[in-house]
Amino acid sequence: MASSRDDFVIAIRSAFLKKSTKQKFSLLTLVFFSIFIIVLSSFDLKAIRFTKSIIKEIVYRSSFIVSIPENLIISTYLNLNEYTNYYKEYKNTKEELDELKSENISTKIIRSENEELKSLIDGYSFTSNKILAKVIVDHESPFLRSIIINKGSKEKIKIGTNIYDRSYLVGRVIEVNYTTSRVLLLTDLNSNIPISITPGNTQAIVAGNGDKRGQIKYIKSELINKIKSESIAYTSGTGSIFKSGIPVGIVKFEDENSRDKIFIDFYSDFTQLKYVFAEIDAMIPASNEIKSNNQTQNTPNTEQIKLDLISDELQILQESNLKFLEENQELNTVSNELNKQIEILKIENDYQKKIINQHDLDKQELEFLRLNLIYSSKCQSKKLFSKGYKIGTPEYKKCIMRKGELAND
Amino acid sequence: MIRFPKKNYLFKIYTWLPMLVLFISVFNEFDFNYLNIDYFSFNFPYILVFYFALKEYQRFDYFLVFIAGLVNDTVVGLPLGLSSFSYILICIFASYLRNITISPNLIKDWFYFLFIISLINSLNYSILFLFFSYELNITLFIVNNFFTFLFYIIFSTFFKRFLKSLND
Numbered sequence: 001m002a003s004s005r006d007d008f009v010i011a012i013r014s015a016f017l018k019k020s021t022k023q024k025f026s027l028l029t030l031v032f033f034s035i036f037i038i039v040l041s042s043f044d045l046k047a048i049r050f051t052k053s054i055i056k057e058i059v060y061r062s063s064f065i066v067s068i069p070e071n072l073i074i075s076t077y078l079n080l081n082e083y084t085n086y087y088k089e090y091k092n093t094k095e096e097l098d099e100l101k102s103e104n105i106s107t108k109i110i111r112s113e114n115e116e117l118k119s120l121i122d123g124y125s126f127t128s129n130k131i132l133a134k135v136i137v138d139h140e141s142p143f144l145r146s147i148i149i150n151k152g153s154k155e156k157i158k159i160g161t162n163i164y165d166r167s168y169l170v171g172r173v174i175e176v177n178y179t180t181s182r183v184l185l186l187t188d189l190n191s192n193i194p195i196s197i198t199p200g201n202t203q204a205i206v207a208g209n210g211d212k213r214g215q216i217k218y219i220k221s222e223l224i225n226k227i228k229s230e231s232i233a234y235t236s237g238t239g240s241i242f243k244s245g246i247p248v249g250i251v252k253f254e255d256e257n258s259r260d261k262i263f264i265d266f267y268s269d270f271t272q273l274k275y276v277f278a279e280i281d282a283m284i285p286a287s288n289e290i291k292s293n294n295q296t297q298n299t300p301n302t303e304q305i306k307l308d309l310i311s312d313e314l315q316i317l318q319e320s321n322l323k324f325l326e327e328n329q330e331l332n333t334v335s336n337e338l339n340k341q342i343e344i345l346k347i348e349n350d351y352q353k354k355i356i357n358q359h360d361l362d363k364q365e366l367e368f369l370r371l372n373l374i375y376s377s378k379c380q381s382k383k384l385f386s387k388g389y390k391i392g393t394p395e396y397k398k399c400i401m402r403k404g405e406l407a408n409d
Numbered sequence: 410m411i412r413f414p415k416k417n418y419l420f421k422i423y424t425w426l427p428m429l430v431l432f433i434s435v436f437n438e439f440d441f442n443y444l445n446i447d448y449f450s451f452n453f454p455y456i457l458v459f460y461f462a463l464k465e466y467q468r469f470d471y472f473l474v475f476i477a478g479l480v481n482d483t484v485v486g487l488p489l490g491l492s493s494f495s496y497i498l499i500c501i502f503a504s505y506l507r508n509i510t511i512s513p514n515l516i517k518d519w520f521y522f523l524f525i526i527s528l529i530n531s532l533n534y535s536i537l538f539l540f541f542s543y544e545l546n547i548t549l550f551i552v553n554n555f556f557t558f559l560f561y562i563i564f565s566t567f568f569k570r571f572l573k574s575l576n577d
Contacts, residue, residue: 011508024472027504030497034475037490042540052489059436059483066436137484144543146486175486182486189544210546211448 053177060148060180064136078272130164130277131155136180138273145188145208146171149276152179156280162242164277165268169193169235169246173278181278185270186214186248194238195248195264200226203236206248206264212271214249214264224259227251233264243279371400378404424468424575427461427568431474435481435492448549451556452526454481456564458496459522462503464572471500488541495529515565523558530554 025033040048082089137148151157153176161173163183171191175182184191187208195206205218219227231251237244249264379399381388387406389396399406422429434453454477461469478493485492502525506518530550537543 007509011505024470025475027471027497027501030471030475031494031501034478034490034494034497037479038488038494038536041489055479055489056483059480062480063436063484066433070437144486189546210549 056175056177057180060137060177063148067137129280131280133163133181133276133278135273135276138271145185145191145210145270146174147183147185147270147273147276149181149183149278150179151278152177152181154178155278157181157278160241162246162279164246164279165273166277167247168267169242169248170266170268170270170273170276172241183276186266187212187270192217193242193248194236195233196236196244197227197231197233197251199228199231202226203238204233206233209263212266213252214266216251216262216264219262224262227259227262229253368397368400371403375400375404379406426571427457427466427469428473431457431477432480435477436484438484448552449556450549450553451560452553453560453564454492454496455499455526455529455557456522456561457568458499459503459525459561460565460568462500463507463518464568465504465507466572471497474500487537491533491536495533498529498532499525515562518565519558519561522561523554526554526557 041052131151133149133151135147136150149163157173157176159173159176161181162169163171163173169186171183171185171188173181174184185208186193186206187210189208189210191208191214193206193214195204196202197204200223202219202223204216204223206214207217209215229251233248233251235242235244235246235248247267249266252263252265253259254261254263376391379388379396380391389399431454434457458474462471462474474496475493478491478496479489481487481492482489502521506521510517530553534545534547534550537545
């Protein structure tokens with residue numbers, strides 16, 4: 001019994017402490033060293049961060065170089081596959097392009113409206129600056145889903161920067177080095193994205209399932225029935241981790257009848273990422289703010305600027321006054337001419353009125369003469385006691401115009 | 410069989426081949442993940458480290474194994490030092506097995522390897538879950554454990570041939 005225990009102790013001691021001629025360190029030293037590093041790396045100190053950053057920079061670059069042959073083989077295989085499906089894909093792409101062109105126009109309109117509304121809400125508008133980044137390491141561990149991109153703090157990438165494949169969300173930055181960054185993919189178990197599901201505008205949180213899909217984890221039970229298969233999921237922007245309105249994926253049920261598990265099929269294939277876009281946000285003050293800022297910057301010369309402005313204004317006013325005077329003179333002459341023309345026209349009018357009156361008088365006279373020839377015998381008095389009027393009197397004229405009817409008749 | 414003159418540079422590189430393969434595998438995450446088979450993964454460095462530590466291969470420097478662990482942590486995104494810790498633990502267990510074994514047996518080694526990787530994966534899971542608050546899928550760990558165990562027998566035949574070629 002005692003000898004077997006001794007054998008065990010000897011074997012353990014030998015395993016831990018025996019250092020053969022080729023070994024620089026004993027295994028026990030290395031165990032302590034690795035524990036020390038694990039503990040040290042959990043502290044967020046500046047020196048540790050800097051050292052880790054340097055190690056990561058070197059390892060990522062080396063990994064990229066070492067991966068070249070393997071990536072070449074994989075890409076050749078994928079290219080061959082692509083060529084076989086080339087024509088089919090071309091047709092589909094053409095159809096998609098036509099659809100996208102029409103959608104693009106409406107998107108532009110919506111975007112500009114959105115910008116306006118945002119600037120109205122908080123006085124600031126975000127300018128999204130998407131920079132292209134190359135995926136240098138995409139060796140996914142079976143437990144963690146992440147990629148390394150060749151853009152870092154040098155390009156103003158920060159922890160939390162949203163990463164896109166075309167316009168689809170693929171993840172966010174969780175670690176930043178000087179020229180590289182690690183992106184946590186949406187499929188990772190540690191990834192939680194607040195989403196809105198449309199139609200219905202249902203709010204939920206989707207978590208990666210460590211495989212290719214996402215799974216809806218947190219949703220109000222009464223809202224589950226509102227969700228339909230093939231509904232679209234996009235980021236809601238809740239918690240300010242992701243920007244709102246970014247397309248994420250399509251809702252799929254494990255089984256149409258039961259809604260125990262609701263999955264999200266992401267738009268992007270995370271195993272085929274070669275290039276991605278990193279969105280760098282810059283806060284730009286709205287136009288009103290810019291104006292006010294400019295004013296405050298120029299405070300020392302405010303008086304001079306005011307004077308300059310007033311003198312400029314005065315000059316402009318004088319110039320405009322001169323113009324108005326010239327215009328006024330021109331208008332006066334035109335007005336005089338027009339008045340003259342009016343006078344002439346008035347004279348002409350009077351003359352024509354006179355002619356018309358004369359014409360009327362002549363017409364009346366002519367009528368009187370014509371009726372006089374017919375009814376003069378009836379209207380004139382020839383004897384002393386006979387009825388009628390004396391020729392030339394107004395009564396006689398009236399009688400003639402009444403066609404010989406006397407006043408008493 | 411490949412034969413090199415013993416003082417040739419190519420021979421020297423050939424003797425360093427296990428270490429080179431270890432570094433290539435940690436830099437490259439050699440686990441056939443591009444095959445896109447659901448849940449399929451295996452840990453090649455575990456197989457390699459265990460086999461060559463067990464056989465006490467002269468060019469298998471433990472310090473370089475430790476460095477390879479650091480590289481693996483950086484590439485995969487695990488807390489720095491965790492893989493190094495796992496690899497060194499494998500070396501310790503392999504060294505212990507070597508010390509207590511008089512007549513080596515592949516099947517015994519194989520099942521001892523299953524015990525070790527199960528223990529180390531459990532340790533890794535616990536450390537990541539308890540101290541670093543990682544959310545991990547235990548199924549993936551179990552599947553990874555199982556395939557690593559299965560592949561050991563395949564790779565050990567290749568490694569055996571390699572050692573034989575060096576001795577010849």
